[in-house]
Amino acid sequence: xxxxxxxxxATATATPxxxxxxxxxxxxDFATPFNAAVPFIDRHIGEGRGAKPAILTTEGGEVGYARLxxxxxxxxxxxxxxxxxxxxxxxMVVKDCPEFFFVFWGAIKAxxxxxxxxxxxxxxxxxxxxxxxAAAAIVWSPEYDGAVGEALAQADHAPAxxxxxxxxxxxAAAAPDALxxxxxxxxxxxxWLYSSGSTGFPKGTIHRHRDMVVTSRQYGVDVLGVREDDIxxxxxxxxxxxxxxxxxxxxLWVGATAVLAAERPAPQMTFDIFDRFRPTLYFGVPTLxxxxxxxxxxxxxxxxASVRWCVSAGEALPADIFRRWRDQTGTTILDGIGSTEAxxxxxxxxxxxxxxxxxGRTVPGYEARIVGEDGAPAAAGETGTLQxxxxxxxxxxxxxxxxxxATMLDDGWLDTGDTYxxxxxxxxxxxxxxDDMMKVGGIWTSPVEIEACLIGHPKVLExxxxxxxxxxxxxxxxxxxxxADGVADDEAALQRELHDHVKxxxxxxxxxxxxxxxxxxxxxxxxxxxxxxxRS
Numbered sequence: 122x123x124x125x126x127x128x129x130x131a132t133a134t135a136t137p138x139x140x141x142x143x144x145x146x147x148x149x150d151f152a153t154p155f156n157a158a159v160p161f162i163d164r165h166i167g168e169g170r171g172a173k174p175a176i177l178t179t180e181g182g183e184v185g186y187a188r189l190x191x192x193x194x195x196x197x198x199x200x201x202x203x204x205x206x207x208x209x210x211x212x213m214v215v216k217d218c219p220e221f222f223f224v225f226w227g228a229i230k231a232x233x234x235x236x237x238x239x240x241x242x243x244x245x246x247x248x249x250x251x252x253x254x255a256a257a258a259i260v261w262s263p264e265y266d267g268a269v270g271e272a273l274a275q276a277d278h279a280p281a282x283x284x285x286x287x288x289x290x291x292x293a294a295a296a297p298d299a300l301x302x303x304x305x306x307x308x309x310x311x312x313w314l315y316s317s318g319s320t321g322f323p324k325g326t327i328h329r330h331r332d333m334v335v336t337s338r339q340y341g342v343d344v345l346g347v348r349e350d351d352i353x354x355x356x357x358x359x360x361x362x363x364x365x366x367x368x369x370x371x372x373l374w375v376g377a378t379a380v381l382a383a384e385r386p387a388p389q390m391t392f393d394i395f396d397r398f399r400p401t402l403y404f405g406v407p408t409l410x411x412x413x414x415x416x417x418x419x420x421x422x423x424x425x426a427s428v429r430w431c432v433s434a435g436e437a438l439p440a441d442i443f444r445r446w447r448d449q450t451g452t453t454i455l456d457g458i459g460s461t462e463a464x465x466x467x468x469x470x471x472x473x474x475x476x477x478x479x480x481g482r483t484v485p486g487y488e489a490r491i492v493g494e495d496g497a498p499a500a501a502g503e504t505g506t507l508q509x510x511x512x513x514x515x516x517x518x519x520x521x522x523x524x525x526x527a528t529m530l531d532d533g534w535l536d537t538g539d540t541y542x543x544x545x546x547x548x549x550x551x552x553x554x555x556d557d558m559m560k561v562g563g564i565w566t567s568p569v570e571i572e573a574c575l576i577g578h579p580k581v582l583e584x585x586x587x588x589x590x591x592x593x594x595x596x597x598x599x600x601x602x603x604x605a606d607g608v609a610d611d612e613a614a615l616q617r618e619l620h621d622h623v624k625x626x627x628x629x630x631x632x633x634x635x636x637x638x639x640x641x642x643x644x645x646x647x648x649x650x651x652x653x654x655x656r657s
Contacts, residue, residue: 122152125159125302127334146339146486149331149512151307157330158230159302161373162193170376176219177352177398179382184219186376191298192219196227198296199289203258203282207232207303208310210254212280214238214247214261214269216383217359220286222369223293224260229311229330232303233257236313236325237360239645240264244271246323250315251276253325253520258282260289307331313519314362316461325519326461335512336366336465337374339486344469345430345455347402351377352427354400356386356409357648363434366465367404388416392423399427403452406435406648410442410454411582415606417449425450434459434466435648437551437569440478441577457481458551462528462535464513468549478573479548480541487511489549490534491541499542504552504567507541508534540567557652559588559596561630568652571598571633574626578619580608585642587655589635600633601642601655612638 122128128150165171171187184192200211211228213235215221221237228235236254238247244267251259251272259280261269266285273283284292305311311330315323341347355367359381372379380398384390386409394400403425405413410433417423425431431446431454438456446454457469458480468489470481483489491505492498499505514535517525528536540552552558552567559566568586575584582605589599602619604610610618616636623632643654 122150124152124154124304125156125163126152127155127160128152129338146484147343149334149338151331151334153306154302154304155307155330156230156232156302156305157311157333158193158197158226160334161370162190162226162230163302165373165376166190168376173376174378175373176222177378177380178218179380179384179394179397182219184222189219189222192223192293193226193230194298194300195293195296196223196289197231197233197300198227199292200228200233200258201231202292202296205231205233205257205282208234209257210234210236210313212236212238212247212250212254212256212259213360214240214259214265215286216240216262216264217364217368217381218262218383219381220262220290221359221381224289225312225369227293227300230300230302232305234310234312236315237365238315239360240358242268244268244275247272248275250323250325251280252278254313256280258284260284260286262286305330310516314360314365314461324521324524326515327517327519328464328513328515332464332513332515333366333370334374335486337370339511339513340457340466340469340484341366341371341374343485344466344471345371345402345432346472347371347375347377349376351375351402351429352380352398352400353377353402353404354380354382354391354394354398355404356391357404357406357435361435362461362464363404363406363459363466367402367432388413388421392416392421395423395425395427401427401429402432403428403430404432404434405454407433407438407442408436408583408644408648410438410446411576414442414445414449415582419606423450425452428452430455430472432457432466436650437480437573439573439576441573443475443477455481457484458537458539458549460535460537462515462537463509463511464515467509467511467513476544476546476548479544479550481548483509483549484511491543501543502545504540504542504558506555507537507539507549509537510534554652557587559598561597566598566631568598571600571623571627571631574623575600575602575619577626578622580605580610580615581619582606583642585650585652585655586633587652589656591634597634598631599635599637599655601637601639603639603642612636
C-alpha cells in the first residue's frame with residue numbers, strides 16, 4: 122500500500138450475530154504513514170480533477186482542485202516557516218471561505234493541529250480558548266478583528282504568531298507550492314473542535330487523522346450517497362462538526378463541489394443559493410427549516426428542483442416539520458444525530474427508509490446501545506442514555522481527564538449524554554439531553570415530546586421546555602415559546618389555547634404549568650437550544 126492512502130477492502134453487512142445496535146460498514150485500511158491531507162487534497166490531482174471546481178462562493182469566487190492543492194501547500198509551508206512545531210495548535214477564527222480550507226489542510230499537511238472556532242463568539246470566549254489550548258498561533262478573518270483583539274487583551278497566554286488573514290495570505294504567497302506531508306499515523310492527533318456548549322463551557326475535542334475518512338465514507342458515501350457530480354451546500358458553518366463534513370470533507374472525499382456562504386444563514390439567503398448554484402445536497406438544522414417554512418408560508422419562492430436530499434442534525438427534527446417540508450418543497454429531509462465527539466452523524470434516516478419523529482437507525486460501521494441508570498442495557502422501548510461506538514470518535518478532551526473518563530468509556534464506547542429509546546421498528550427516538558429529562562409525578566418526561574407538540578400548533582414557531590420546581594419543590598414543565606410570524610394574540614388567550622392543545626394531545630401530566638412568550642430562544646451557533654440558560 123502506498124503511503125498516506127486508504128484502502129476500502131470490503132463493504133460489510135450486518136450479520137445476525139453482530140453486536141446489538143450495529144450495522145455493517147466499509148472496512149477501511151490505513152497506510153503507514155498516513156496524513157489526511159493526502160487523500161482529501163493531493164489525490165485529486167493524480168485522478169485528473171485539477172481543473173474541476175472544488176469550491177464556489179456566493180461572492181463569486183471559484184477554486185479548482187489544482188489551485189486548492191497548491192494553496193494548501195503554501196499555507197502549510199508558511200506555518201512551518203514560522204517555526205510552529207508539529208503537534209502545536211493554530212486557532213482559526215475564519216469565516217466560510219476558501220482560506221478556511223487553505224489554513225485547515227495546510228496545517229494538517231505540515232503536522233500542525235488546526236482548531237476552528239465558532240465565529241459567533243465573544244472576546245471572552247476566545248480568551249478562554251487561547252488559554253485552554255496554549256495555541257502557538259491564531260488566524261482570523263478581518264470581520265473578527267474586534268473580538269480577537271479583545272481576546273488577546275484578556276488572555277493570559279500570548280500566541281507567538283498573530284496572523285490576520287491578509288498577513289497569513291502574504292506569507293503563503295511567498296511560500297513554495299510543494300510540501301511533503303508530515304509522516305503522521307491514522308491514530309495521531311489531527312485537529313480539534315470545541316464542543317458547542319449546549320450544557321455548559323466548551324471542551325477541546327481531539328480528533329485523529331482517520332476520523333474524517335470514517336465519517337466521509339460511512340455516512341457521506343454509504344448512507345447519503347455523496348458522489349463526484351454533487352454540489353453540496355451547508356447552511357451549517359464549517360466550524361461546526363456537522364458543517365465541516367457537509368461543506369468540506371464529504372465533497373473533498375469524492376471530488377465534488379462545495380458552495381460556501383460567509384453570511385449568516387437565513388431563509389432568503391438559502392433560497393437565493395438554491396436558484397443560483399442548483400445544489401444537489403442541502404444540509405440544514407431544524408430551526409432553519411422552521412424559518413424557511415415560515416418564509417414559504419409567507420409567500421417566498423423556494424425552488425428545490427435540483428436538490429436530491431436534504432439533511433438535518435444538531436437537534437431532533439419534529440415530525441411536523443418533516444411532513445410540512447416535504448409537502449411544501451417536494452424534497453425529503455433525512456434527520457440524524459451526530460456530535461462534536463463523534464464528528465458527524467452516527468444514527469440516521471436514509472434514502473430508502475425515513476420515519477418522521479425518529480433519528481433512524483445506526484449508520485454502517487457504528488454500534489449503539491441504550492443503558493439505564495444502573496448501566497445495564499435498557500429493555501426495548503425503555504428510555505436510557507445513548508452510547509455509541511465507531512471509528513470517528515474523539516480521542517479525548519484536552520486537559521480534562523475527568524470529563525474524558527466520563528464520556529470516552531472503555532472499549533471505545535462514547536456516552537452521548539442523550540436520552541433515547543427504540544421503537545417497534547428498531548428506530549431510535551430522541552427524548553432529550555439526559556440532563557434535560559424531568560420526572561413529573563414520578564414519571565420520566567421528555568421535553569422534546571412536549572416541544573414537538575407545541576411546534577405542531579400553527580401559532581408556534583419554536584418552543585423549549587425545561588423543568589421548574591413548584592411551591593412544593595416538585596418538578597413540572599415550563600414552556601418558552603416563540604410565536605409564528607404575524608401571530609399577535611393576547612398572551613393569556615394564546616396560553617389557554619396552547620394549554621388545551623397540549624392536554625388534548627399528550628398525557629395529562631405533561632402540560633406546561635408556566636408559560637413565557639419570547640422573541641428568541643438561547644441557542645448555540647449550531648442551533649441547539651441552551652436549556653440550561655432557560656433553567657437559570
